[in-house]
Amino acid sequence: MTAAWGLAGHELIKGHGTQNDFLVLIDPDREVEVSAGDVAAVCDRRAGVGADGFVRVVRTARLPGAEAFLEAVPEAEWFMDYYNADGSVAEMCGNASRLFAAVLDAEGLVALSDGESVTIGTRGGARTVTRSGDLWTVDMGRARLAPADGALADPREEGWDTTVTVPGLDGPRAALSIAMPNPHAVVALADDDELAAAGLAGLTGSGAPVLYDPQPPQGTNLELVVPLGDRLDPGTGERVGLARMRVLERGVGETRSCGTGCCAAAVALHTWEGQGAPEDYLIEVPGGQLGVHVGADPLGQDAVVLLTGPAVIVGRFTLA
Numbered sequence: 380m381t382a383a384w385g386l387a388g389h390e391l392i393k394g395h396g397t398q399n400d401f402l403v404l405i406d407p408d409r410e411v412e413v414s415a416g417d418v419a420a421v422c423d424r425r426a427g428v429g430a431d432g433f434v435r436v437v438r439t440a441r442l443p444g445a446e447a448f449l450e451a452v453p454e455a456e457w458f459m460d461y462y463n464a465d466g467s468v469a470e471m472c473g474n475a476s477r478l479f480a481a482v483l484d485a486e487g488l489v490a491l492s493d494g495e496s497v498t499i500g501t502r503g504g505a506r507t508v509t510r511s512g513d514l515w516t517v518d519m520g521r522a523r524l525a526p527a528d529g530a531l532a533d534p535r536e537e538g539w540d541t542t543v544t545v546p547g548l549d550g551p552r553a554a555l556s557i558a559m560p561n562p563h564a565v566v567a568l569a570d571d572d573e574l575a576a577a578g579l580a581g582l583t584g585s586g587a588p589v590l591y592d593p594q595p596p597q598g599t600n601l602e603l604v605v606p607l608g609d610r611l612d613p614g615t616g617e618r619v620g621l622a623r624m625r626v627l628e629r630g631v632g633e634t635r636s637c638g639t640g641c642c643a644a645a646v647a648l649h650t651w652e653g654q655g656a657p658e659d660y661l662i663e664v665p666g667g668q669l670g671v672h673v674g675a676d677p678l679g680q681d682a683v684v685l686l687t688g689p690a691v692i693v694g695r696f697t698l699a
């Protein structure tokens with residue numbers, strides 16, 4: 380007996396970025412029917428292959444309604460068609476975008492030597508990924524404050540715009556909402572004991588028992604962050620902010636890393652510290668460490684957040 384799914388017979392690539400793992404389908408001409416049900420089935424860790432997300436590599440020109448986007452960014456030949464493990468779509472995935480570039484190179488679709496870049500399309504806009512040996516840096520675009528309805532006039536003043544109640548942690552906690560452009564709510568915790576006490580394991584990343592007030596209309600990813608101060612970078616002499624983080628991803632559950640989540644956490648840390656805050660951050664997640672450059676004014680009009688980390692291709696296989 381073989382599994383009954385619409386992706387039967389297709390080759391997939393398995394890979395990860397700091398253990399945020401993905402299944403990648405190469406479908407340049409958009410010939411494969413990808414349904415939410417099939418994505419959920421193949422991402423299931425028991426009955427399927429198992430992954431936090433599913434990515435289709437497709438030519439941007441093959442997407443319905445992509446003309447205006449391609450006119451604005453003609454170099455974005457390839458589009459990252461990204462799905463969460465439950466089959467829902469998301470605007471952006473930082474870890475998958477590094478793997479996407481590594482797969483383009485490994486599959487011979489775009490040759491990327493050290494120092495070379497590729498611009499890809501995502502639902503959140505164009506993103507440029509640059510190779511530096513085994514590391515990849517993604518230009519994540521602008522961070523935006525995403526205050527929930529009825530929130531504070533300028534959350535930068537207070538440092539928060541919403542509250543979240545997390546199993547295992549007492550009381551509602553203040554959270555700052557940041558869009559990368561996918562939604563994130565960042566909560567600062569006192570120490571590692573609190574981080575360990577948060578009952579994220581086994582949650583689905585959708586709805587109760589994590590309660591937001593007000594409820595983010597499109598749902599949100601949740602980052603629990605322990606600030607660890609900073610250290611001097613011996614190379615640049617600049618301060619580097621340090622933090623440890625756990626994440627509950629929308630449409631997935633707790634994952635071992637989240638690239639957009641690390642960016643949101645770094646922007647929140649910078650916002651909370653205010654003027655003179657570090658422009659670079661190292662965020663430790665259960666699956667490794669990611670570097671985030673936020674610049675001096677990460678929420679400014681021209682700001683660009685940069686995410687740096689590894690991308691690992693684990694193998695290729697064919698679905699029965």
Ligand SMILES: N[C@@H](CCC[C@H](N)C(=O)O)C(=O)O
Pocket residue numbers: 399432463468469470471472473474475561562600628629630631636637638639640
């Ligand atoms: N793991 C990703 C984020 C994936 C999307 C997220 N679950 C959402 O629904 O917004 C990352 O590395 O950024």
